[in-house]
Amino acid sequence: MNFSFNYCKVSDGNGIEKNTAVYGAKANGGLAKTISENKLGKMKINGAKQLAKKRIYRIAIIVSKDTFRKYPETKNYFDDRFYFAHLLDELKLYNEALDEFKSIKVLELKPKQASEVNIKIESVSMKLVSE
Numbered sequence: 001m002n003f004s005f006n007y008c009k010v011s012d013g014n015g016i017e018k019n020t021a022v023y024g025a026k027a028n029g030g031l032a033k034t035i036s037e038n039k040l041g042k043m044k045i046n047g048a049k050q051l052a053k054k055r056i057y058r059i060a061i062i063v064s065k066d067t068f069r070k071y072p073e074t075k076n077y078f079d080d081r082f083y084f085a086h087l088l089d090e091l092k093l094y095n096e097a098l099d100e101f102k103s104i105k106v107l108e109l110k111p112k113q114a115s116e117v118n119i120k121i122e123s124v125s126m127k128l129v130s131e
Contacts, residue, residue, distance in 0.1 A: 044071070
């Protein structure tokens with residue numbers, strides 16, 4: 001499935017985008033681009049990361065989980081899944097973080113990635129036990 005959209009990308013100069021949505025018409029009146037559903041899912045994940053960079057953590061997590069659900073291909077993006085699982089851990093949402101790390105573990109991972117996930121599972125498990 002392909003989607004048509006218009007977008008405007010505005011940065012504040014330090015790597016954080018000022019907008020995180022894809023909507024509206026281009027200011028210069030150009031034609032809309034057509035993208036694949038997978039690319040749209042990746043764009044939504046990038047928007048969620050921008051929310052996290054602006055310290056809007058809980059909304060970022062909700063958007064990421066919703067995107068992983070609606071766009072199944074995004075579930076295979078190790079770096080993105082790990083990023084949001086780590087964010088859950090930092091927010092002391094240990095049960096959710098552990099569940100997310102365990103679901104990441106079943107992906108086809110490189111040895112280094114598998115090691116990182118195992119370390120995080122062990123770490124979060126210890127935090128749960130000490131609570």
